[in-house]
Amino acid sequence: MIARQLTDCLHPDDRIDPGKSGPQAMRRVTMNVAESPVQWLASRGLLTEAQCRAGERLRADYERAGLAARVTMRWDAAPPAKVRGGARAADASLARIDAQRRFHGALEAVGPGLADICWRVICAGEGIAGAEKGLGWPARSGKLVLGLALDRLARFYGVG
Structure with missing residues (x-):
């Protein structure tokens, strides 16, 4: 199985807490590159690094914004408890809103x-042949x- 860490696709605007300056702890995600049509094309030399x-930045914004269809109930949508940690939920909401805007x-x-x-290809994970046919x-x-x-x-995200 081929896997790679998605840390190089992060942008300074992707901070957890917009009120804090400087780098913040973010989670690392391991993904199977065979599942991403963009990674599949890049591994065959059909795409540039930029x-x-x-x-991958567009896909990360799509997933962080929560725009994908849900298959089950969202259990995290319950009102926050009256205990510590309520600010973290607000920070997650702000990160989701920022990702939607991007x-x-x-x-x-x-x-x-x-x-x-x-x-179709980047966000929905559809193959190029299927996207061509669908369009x-x-x-x-x-x-x-x-x-x-x-x-x-690449011009929009400033990576090229």
């Missing part, structure tokens, strides 16, 4: 024609269009 990082700003920067393939595009056009979209994402 494109790969931009795609995500929507990134898709707006990419543009309406390119945002569709970004969402009604000709075969083998998705890699080129995704590359253009990732270039715009």
